[in-house]
Amino acid sequence: MGIGTYLALASVLFGIGASGFLVRRNMLIQLMSIELMLNSVNVLLLAFNRAYPGNHDGQLFAFFVIAVAAAELVIGLSILIAYYRIKKTLDTDDATLLKY
Amino acid sequence: MTIPGATMFVVTAIFAIAGGLITIWSTRPLRAAIGLLIHIVSLSGMFLTLNAHLMAVLQLLVYAGAVVVLFVFVIMLIGPAAEVGPIEGRLASRTLSIAMVVAVVLALSTSVAYFDAPWVEVPDGFGTVQGLGMAIYQQAAVPFEIISITLLVAIIGAIAVARSRTE
Numbered sequence: 001m002g003i004g005t006y007l008a009l010a011s012v013l014f015g016i017g018a019s020g021f022l023v024r025r026n027m028l029i030q031l032m033s034i035e036l037m038l039n040s041v042n043v044l045l046l047a048f049n050r051a052y053p054g055n056h057d058g059q060l061f062a063f064f065v066i067a068v069a070a071a072e073l074v075i076g077l078s079i080l081i082a083y084y085r086i087k088k089t090l091d092t093d094d095a096t097l098l099k100y
Numbered sequence: 101m102t103i104p105g106a107t108m109f110v111v112t113a114i115f116a117i118a119g120g121l122i123t124i125w126s127t128r129p130l131r132a133a134i135g136l137l138i139h140i141v142s143l144s145g146m147f148l149t150l151n152a153h154l155m156a157v158l159q160l161l162v163y164a165g166a167v168v169v170l171f172v173f174v175i176m177l178i179g180p181a182a183e184v185g186p187i188e189g190r191l192a193s194r195t196l197s198i199a200m201v202v203a204v205v206l207a208l209s210t211s212v213a214y215f216d217a218p219w220v221e222v223p224d225g226f227g228t229v230q231g232l233g234m235a236i237y238q239q240a241a242v243p244f245e246i247i248s249i250t251l252l253v254a255i256i257g258a259i260a261v262a263r264s265r266t267e
Contacts, residue, residue: 004214006150008209011205011212019124020123028129028171035163036123042155042159044253051219066163067247076253082261083183
């Protein structure tokens with residue numbers, strides 16, 4: 001049970017988030033998948049910082065990742081609501097206004 | 101790592117993976133939000149095994165307290181339309197995307213699983229409120245203040261994007 005286990009787990013969680021983002025068409029679920037990916041990166045940063053605990057750089061980065069993820073989520077959800085006003089659905093396959 | 105830490109890691113890892121799978125598999129967005137909540141709470145427990153106490157608390161406060169509540173609020177606001185019908189068509193591209201993600205994850209996780217750094221003893225105050233707080237205010241005071249501006253811009257941007265047009 002070393003740091004490698006944490007790294008493997010973080011890559012598995014990132015894969016879950018990435019496949020959810022690629023496969024699902026629901027914009028809400030896609031935003032949640034982005035959160036899953038950002039969280040897996042946090043696991044990675046904290047595990048490396050635990051392995052080299054001379055300073056707090058990894059935890060600092062994880063702190064800023066959480067803050068930026070919160071800002072990103074706020075903007076994403078407001079875009080989602082604006083999109084819902086136009087299309088009356090959350091299906092990303094219908095988001096074709098810029099396609100033609 | 102001590103045995104209680106290892107047990108904690110295994111339990112939280114299982115719950116984190118299960119929560120992530122619930123999030124991406126469920127057709128109903130509310131269940132997906134609950135899966136995200138399970139994922140976040142178990143990751144917060146995992147942060148405790150990594151001596152990151154303040155980050156565990158922040159994870160609970162920001163993610164479970166704000167992010168999941170925001171998701172549930174938006175689901176409530178949108179109502180039945182938040183549910184999108186079953187996936188149809190383009191089976192090949194979806195299968196290909198899943199296969200590529202699985203291949204990348206397998207390659208990555210099998211290669212990094214053997215990376216081994218010895219768990220050295222953590223110095224006093226590592227990851228506590230005092231330790232991380234001193235690190236934030238000594239090394240990253242300016243980025244910490246810029247974060248507040250970022251959040252302010254995000255709030256204003258959210259209002260500007262999401263408000264209803266009244267022309």
